[in-house]
Amino acid sequence: MKNLIDPYGRKIDYLRVSITDRCNLRCAYCVPGKGVELVPRHQVLRYEEIIEIAKIAISCGIKRIRITGGDPLVKRDVVKLIGSLANIEGLEDLSLTTNGILLSKYARDLYSAGLKRINIGCDTLDEVKFSKLTQGGDLKKVISGIDAAKQAGFSPIKLNVVLLKGINEDEVLDFALLAKDFPLIVRFIELMPISPKKIFKEERFLSLIFAKNKL
Numbered sequence: 001m002k003n004l005i006d007p008y009g010r011k012i013d014y015l016r017v018s019i020t021d022r023c024n025l026r027c028a029y030c031v032p033g034k035g036v037e038l039v040p041r042h043q044v045l046r047y048e049e050i051i052e053i054a055k056i057a058i059s060c061g062i063k064r065i066r067i068t069g070g071d072p073l074v075k076r077d078v079v080k081l082i083g084s085l086a087n088i089e090g091l092e093d094l095s096l097t098t099n100g101i102l103l104s105k106y107a108r109d110l111y112s113a114g115l116k117r118i119n120i121g122c123d124t125l126d127e128v129k130f131s132k133l134t135q136g137g138d139l140k141k142v143i144s145g146i147d148a149a150k151q152a153g154f155s156p157i158k159l160n161v162v163l164l165k166g167i168n169e170d171e172v173l174d175f176a177l178l179a180k181d182f183p184l185i186v187r188f189i190e191l192m193p194i195s196p197k198k199i200f201k202e203e204r205f206l207s208l209i210f211a212k213n214k215l
Helices: 047-059 078-086 103-113 127-133 139-152 172-181 199-204 208-214
Strands: 014-018 064-068 093-098 117-121 157-162 185-189
Touching (some): 014 047, 047 078, 064 078, 078 093, 103 139, 117 139, 157 172, 172 185
Parallel strands (some): 014 064, 064 093, 093 117, 117 157, 157 185
């Protein structure tokens, strides 16, 4: 099959696959207080369909696939899916994005199945702020997940940090030190306007320039 080319003539070799819209956290900027409708389970792609899509995409020139959600680790038998994808001929890179809550449980099995890179979302290193921002999440589980990923052999481990005014602007250097200690790669991300009323964006937005100046 022909390679995929975008309107600007650039070759497309990267595919993101969301395997679930379920998540075990309710981050304030991602999930509004009410009005969230989950996709009926019978409408979600089955693993067999995901694998078939991946094979077709790879035959069209896709070299890299990232598994996302929701949080993919809440999905049953996700390790088996990773193993099946990792064994597809022609796939050069398979990665996964998670909030890290369940990572300590699955890190070693994911690595053994063929996953070699992982991104972890964590927006604060303060346990109280983390619990409030995620509506009940336990920061200690995320830190344990990062450590488990390191012990399993993942490299690089990337930490996605959404910059939030009034919440974590005082933690930029703390994240930099964390990156040095583990080690891992910290990537600061600007808040996206996904809230229906955009109120959270207007109140909390910080630019990447802010983080750069702090460093």
